[in-house]
Amino acid sequence: MLHLQSNVTIRRGHLRRRDFLKVIPAAAAAAGTLSWQDVMAANAPALRKAGKACILLWMGGGPSQFETFDPKQGHTNGGETKTIQTAISGIEISENLPKIARSLGDLCLIRSMNGKEGQHPRATFLMHTGYLPSPAVKYPTLGSIVAKEIGDPASDLPSFVRVATGGAGNAVSAMGSAGILGVDYDPLTMANPGRPPENTSLSTGDERFGRRMRLLDRLQSDYAHQGGREEVADHQKIYAQAARLVMSPKMSGFDLDKEPQKIKEAYGSSPFAQGCLLARRLIETGVTFVEVSLGPWDTHQDNFNRTRTVCNQLDQPFTALIADLKSRGMLDSTLILWTGEFGRTPRINPNAGRDHFPRAFTSVLAGSGIRGGQVIGATDAGGEAVKDRPVSVNDLLRTVCHSLGIDADKQNMSSIGRPIRIVDGGEVVKEAFA
């Protein structure tokens, strides 16, 4: 019960009894015979689900596992990268991530990620959807699935925000969209986390905007009566939602200037750092899924220097995000997934680079029931193959669903009437959970 209590009180930092009642089935509430605690216990799954959120830190281009979470110091394949101790004895990571090393107690490293796709867009799409791209079916991306399954449909803000700060390049659309789930679950995409999303700033004052909206309503009635009834109704619904969004006090969730200087400094000032801070603010405001990208990790040349540069942009914001969520009591309900589309080759090529390598790489999980301070799976001495406990892309996605209380076997219908499972096959990585 204590566990449930804490789960309830910390929900997005703002859960009130009123919010809480919304998720209780009417019958149970109407019965009136249940105590507050009984009701809570009876609805624990629904409650937990409602409070969950997810941040995907997308490492576009495919980060080198050797220079991040699976270094091979002493082996030829390891190159010049050295290892350092972490907060957890027995777990070592690359020297490029000293701050992350100190917060490893919150992280679960999966060093045995294992796939087949070695092309950026296809692998990016696969990691986001669990499927390869197909002309016949628009598979939905993870953020859209999560938004549909556990997002708050009554929220002023969209449930899925994508901050495409870097590393995405042309592959940003390979990250997928709502596809067969419909535009309600498409991401609100932002290129710059330091500015409000595109076209959300009014071009006139509030009052004049209100005047225009009222005029628009009156001008549409003739068309509505001449065969345009449905288009007008649909249009008015969307315009009302859009107006509610731009006028919503929750838009301040997008305003990083509202954040104390100390917190801003803790994250840092790079676009990725701003994206991480924005992710926390948005989750707090009621957004369910935020995707923030960092890159480019595609180090075919000069791998060691270039990876170090990107690691420098990763280390502080990632650590600050975990610490910030934790101190606000939000880490227990917020899942963090750190991953790219694949890893990089063990063999260092003649340009001191590493090429695409989907066969053995690392993804990282934290929060939302994940047991931190552990490593799952292992690669062999030279990082050439998974030695222990292979984890597939679908295993990983199924694990994400499990953590968020989503039924991965649920089927959605494609436009040609084919049922599409949220995740087709795969198994939950059970040992990831506490």
Place this chain on the structure above:
Amino acid sequence: MANRPFIALSGWLSFVAILVNGLAAGAEQPATIAAKVDQLLREEVPFANAAPKAPPRIDDERFLRRVSLDIIGRLPTPEEVTAFSLDPAADKRTTIVAKLLGDLRFGGNWGRYWRDVIMYRKSEERLQFLVGIPLEPYLAESFNSNKPWNQIATEFITVSGGANENGASGLIVAQQGQPEEIVGEVSRIFLGVQIQCAQCHDHPTDRWTREQFHQLAAFFPRIASRPNQQTREISIVATDVEPRQLFRRPMMNRGIGTLEHRMSDPKNPQSEGKLMQPVLFATGDNLPIGTPDAERRGSLAKWITEKENPYFAKAFVNRMWSELTGEGFYEPIDDIGPDRHATAPKALEYLAREFADTGYDLKWLFRVITATAMYQLPSSPRRGPEDPPMQHNVAQRLRADQVFDNLLLVLEASEPAPPPGVLGPAALRFAGPRRQFTTAFGYDPSTRRDEIQSSIPQALAMMNSPLIAGALRGTGNTMLARKLAAINDDSSLVQELYLRVLGREASQSELATCQQFVKEVNNRTEAFEDVLWGLINSAEFLHRS
């Protein structure tokens, strides 16, 4: 809808006869065909509310708006609306269709449509820039020169060489030269048969087998879509000799073809797979193992496009009919296989056969469909599943490029150019406002229109985008500033804006609403900015009704 007067068959046939008699010499044929299509259609799907008068027909203003948007993707100008309404000629609707089909924007509009048909199913996002660019002008020129549809299909299927020079490479390059994906698209687009469902396993509800799918893929094993390492340009290259193993890089793009196609064994994926002979499922036509690439693709193109093929003409007619009347004989429009049921199959068969007899004359088909009584019916929302089919022309959402072009047109704004110094491919990739609009408003034209939803980013773009906000100002060098200065009478100015933005005059009540609004605001410039904003942000502006 229920009380709208409809006429009995005999009554409207005589009405059609009057229409036919009134036509200029040489134009009889499309109108005669159109009348026959209407007759067959109403035999199969009678009007639910038949009444002894002519079928309702939209007025001149609405006809001009509809046909302009349908053919050239643009609204008529206020001058064109007025001139058309005042024109006393009996055959003015046929004449305007002919004129619009001669306008170069016809090819631009439909070139973008077919570019979207192909590119919304591309297998890799980056290909948008490699393929979308040469594809669009190729299609535009093909439509403007009225290249027969069978020739266009043949060019898509048999294309070779550099993708930058030849837009017909678009379909193959969009599928990265992968035989299975190419044939899925060839079948879907040109035949309206969704055979790709049989790629992995036999489907209980479909008649085509996995083997037939792979026999179709066997027309394409020898080609590859190969990027040049330096220039990044993609070429379609065919191989008729056994390639060296050296070229095979399984995790990278398919850089070279194989001599024959093999169907993998799902129980034993490591095995070589079963050797497949090229066979076209729809007709049974086939070629022996060992046939060179040119003959494989050449034969396939011939068999797909010949008149005996039961699907080719029907697939195109069904799609165009759906785009122009709002409701396809088959829906979705690219799923017309033998296990699907058509609304009014005889009307479709007839029109498809006549289309094939013209030698697949694209403009002829536009002339016929726009001349039907069905096309000229008033528009209504999409019917519910229980309502009778084809009782109205159905309002259609404009496509992204059409919305954008019409904004530029009505606001007299020009499309921002790439910043100075941005040239060549980078200029083509320039993410200007058109791209923003395409992202927000774009949709796959093969999806059912009732599945395409409006979205919040669309509303935000119309409400707040800086391009629109700037262009609708009533001050400075803008369209509205010029009109405010030139037209002193408020009701005339309201009418000018209605004609310009919606292609029609304001009704009495709309005029009164606007006049009242201008009075209340008590600032003429601001008030008309708001009226213009309201018209541009209306559902009517975004639809072709």
